[in-house]
Amino acid sequence: MRALVRLWELILERFHLKEFLEHPVPRYSNLNPLYWLGDVAAMSFFILAITGFALALLYTPGLSLTKTPPDPLLGHLGNEVYDATQSYSSVYKITYLTPLGFILRQIHLWSAYMMIFATLTHFFAKFILGSYKRRGGGALWLLGVFLGFLTINQAVLGYILPLHLDGILAIQIGLNLFRYFDYFGIPVGQLVLSVLGSLFVTDQVIKMIYVLHILVVPAIILVLLGLKINGILYGGVSPPPIKDEELRRRAMEEKEPFYPHRFALTVGQLLLQLSVILLLAAMTPLPLLEPWVPGQQVPAGVRPPWPVMWYYTYVKMIDPFISVGLPIFLVLFALVVPLLDRRGGVSIEERWIWVAIAIVYIAIIGYGTVLGFLVDIPKEITPLTRISVPPDYAVPYIGTPQAVGP
Amino acid sequence: MMLAVEVQGLSATALAYVAAAVAVIGAISVYGLLQVDRRWASYTALLFEAVLVALFAYTVNIIYALYSAPGFGSTIKDIELGVEYQRVAAGMLSAMLFLAALVSIGYYMELQKRGEGHE
Numbered sequence: 015m016r017a018l019v020r021l022w023e024l025i026l027e028r029f030h031l032k033e034f035l036e037h038p039v040p041r042y043s044n045l046n047p048l049y050w051l052g053d054v055a056a057m058s059f060f061i062l063a064i065t066g067f068a069l070a071l072l073y074t075p076g077l078s079l080t081k082t083p084p085d086p087l088l089g090h091l092g093n094e095v096y097d098a099t100q101s102y103s104s105v106y107k108i109t110y111l112t113p114l115g116f117i118l119r120q121i122h123l124w125s126a127y128m129m130i131f132a133t134l135t136h137f138f139a140k141f142i143l144g145s146y147k148r149r150g151g152g153a154l155w156l157l158g159v160f161l162g163f164l165t166i167n168q169a170v171l172g173y174i175l176p177l178h179l180d181g182i183l184a185i186q187i188g189l190n191l192f193r194y195f196d197y198f199g200i201p202v203g204q205l206v207l208s209v210l211g212s213l214f215v216t217d218q219v220i221k222m223i224y225v226l227h228i229l230v231v232p233a234i235i236l237v238l239l240g241l242k243i244n245g246i247l248y249g250g251v252s253p254p255p256i257k258d259e260e261l262r263r264r265a266m267e268e269k270e271p272f273y274p275h276r277f278a279l280t281v282g283q284l285l286l287q288l289s290v291i292l293l294l295a296a297m298t299p300l301p302l303l304e305p306w307v308p309g310q311q312v313p314a315g316v317r318p319p320w321p322v323m324w325y326y327t328y329v330k331m332i333d334p335f336i337s338v339g340l341p342i343f344l345v346l347f348a349l350v351v352p353l354l355d356r357r358g359g360v361s362i363e364e365r366w367i368w369v370a371i372a373i374v375y376i377a378i379i380g381y382g383t384v385l386g387f388l389v390d391i392p393k394e395i396t397p398l399t400r401i402s403v404p405p406d407y408a409v410p411y412i413g414t415p416q417a418v419g420p
Numbered sequence: 421m422m423l424a425v426e427v428q429g430l431s432a433t434a435l436a437y438v439a440a441a442v443a444v445i446g447a448i449s450v451y452g453l454l455q456v457d458r459r460w461a462s463y464t465a466l467l468f469e470a471v472l473v474a475l476f477a478y479t480v481n482i483i484y485a486l487y488s489a490p491g492f493g494s495t496i497k498d499i500e501l502g503v504e505y506q507r508v509a510a511g512m513l514s515a516m517l518f519l520a521a522l523v524s525i526g527y528y529m530e531l532q533k534r535g536e537g538h539e
Contacts, residue, residue, distance in 0.1 A: 044528075083493075086500045110499045113487040114480070116506040117513075275531050282524030285517045292514035296507045 035273035042265045043251045044276055048143060050283060051136035055165070056239060057284050058129035059232075061291070065122040066228060072108045072115065075175065075224045076100030077217050077308055086110065087301035098177075098305035101220060105176040109302055120295030126169055128291060130321045133165045134379070137348070141372040144360040145252030146352035150245055157242045159348045164235050169321055171227040177220065178303035179316045185215060185223075186312065187326070194338045215308065257361035317386070324382025331385075344375070429482050432504035435475065436511060442471050443515030450519055454526040461526060465519045472519075476512040479505060 026032045043049040082098040083106070098106070108115040137158065140146070146155035170188055174181040193203030210219050256262040270276065306312075318326045328337040351368075358364040430438070446468030453461035483505045492498050 083496060083499070086496050086503060110502065111487070111493050113483050113502075114506065114509070116503055117510045120510065270531075275528060278524050278528040278531065282521045282528060285521035285524060289514045289517035289521055292510045292517065296511035296514060299503070299507060 035277065036271045037247070038269035039272050039276045040251060040254075040266055041268045041270050042254045044270060044279055046254075048139040049251060051132050051139055053280060053283060054287060055129050055132035055136055056243070057287055058125045058132060059235060059239065061125040061288065062122060062129065063232060065118055065125065066232075068118055069108065069122055070228050072104065072112065073175070073224075074100055074104040075217075075220045076104075077177075077215065077220060079307065082106050082305060083110075085302045085304070087299060088303070096305055097307050099308065101175060101177040102302075102305045105302060116299070117292075117295060120299055121291055123300050124291045124294045126172060127319075127321070128287065129165060130169055133162050137162055138372055138376055140252065141351070141375070142362070142369055143252045143255050144355065144365055144368065147355070147360055148249070148253055150249040151252065152352040154242055154245045154249070155352050156349065157238050157245070159345065161235060161238050161242065162348075163345055164231055164238070166321065168227065168231045168235065171223050171231065173319065174215075174223050175220070175227060176302060177215070177306050179306050179310075179312055180303050180318060182215065182306045182310075183312045183316050183318060184322075185219075187318070187322075187329070190338060191341070194342065197335070253360055255361050257359060257363060320383060320387075323386035324379045327382040327386035340378075344378075427482055427486060427501065427505075429478070432501070432508050435479055435505075436508045439472065439475050439508065439512045439515060442468060442475065443512075443518070446472070446515070446519055447522065450522050450526075454522065454529070458523075458526055458530050462523050465523045468519055469516055472512055472516045476509060476516070479509045479512060483509060 026035065076099065078100045079097050080100060080103045081095040082103045083095055085106075105119070109119050110116065140155065140158065146152045170184050173184045174188075189203070189206065192206040195202035196204065210222060212219055254262055254265045256265060304316075317323070325337075325341055328340055331337065355365065355368050362369055446465070450461050450465045450468070453464055483502065486492060486498075486502055486505065492502070
């Protein structure tokens, strides 16, 4: 045991880890749950990377049709087989025909949901704490908004990969979002379609989505996350939301070393997080959903998962011009918040207007999500034609499904 | 030809009940002991972890035997059986991680009580 302790100390000394591990961390940030949510999101990302690596070894993207049995979690009991794409059938094999593959996929899915939930709550927590007001906080806020945007993107891309009906709905709604810019004469939709080479899913499109999901977007997230962690390490965490300056100064001066204090807490948090993910996998496993066959229209009744349910609800409820642009507006507004909220301190009573705006933010997303699950809004789903035809100056514009390029 | 896949061992439901009982008793014991002595809480957690690891190994063994059985996957019932065992295995892993998390967070709480800081 003594030899192990000596070895550990030697490693700490020779790799200069002591300086890092013993860096002081304010005690209030260890005790206040509002300061843990970013950790949860970051940990989820690493869990996703590890499980994603294993899944990527087993998954094969492709549109060629194969016969696949039905999803047992959807309550099918017969022995009939369905036509499904290669992508769907490879996910089927991972989930139902590979030992421990079911657990692997469930961890990946639940971690993704946990990452999105943690990202959203982290965003609101920092909004309420006004963490962008400290020196360097604005840059970290900006990185955070980009990371949140990429997280949602990554979730949607991953959702498309099994090529179930819900995934096809996701790609159609995603393309619609890009087409929104065509309204203003910016041919973003056209550009995206040119890059993809098609307005419907082909082998090339699914490969591109696969590469974006497993390589491009995670690499960008990793770099931005590294910058963010670096900024927190050297710039410190957000000040506590206390009005009294003396009390705030005292809270900021009361520090603990990262190791072993915060380290023990972070390890505990990671283990607890994994425990919750596995419990969710055991208690409420997520089905693979119905397969999609190329050319098939998404039938009414197919709904997106909870992270984007609010957006789907608004698209079906209100004028597309407002609803489709809503997420774009929310992201743009989040980007300029540090420029608008500059005066006053960081306590809640000093900046109650911004706390109210944060609550409106939560309310918009929360209301749409809850309503989406409670009410089946009867507007017909026509994702590719939902936005009315853009003005003539937004040309060239593809209105009907046809392949672009060779 | 369809082959009936059968499991020779405890059923998934029985394993789930055994694992849940071990996990609940373990969690209560570790949490209770953390209030008294962290060292004893750690030893107790280790003991329950060992029991859960044995149960997990037993379940994984069944899963591998099931998935490598000739004809596995020819009926939806086989797949459902596989999913049941995998769900139980996930629950066991969850319990193991929960006990470890309790000890880790308990250690932080003890450090807090000791009041070791940078001052």
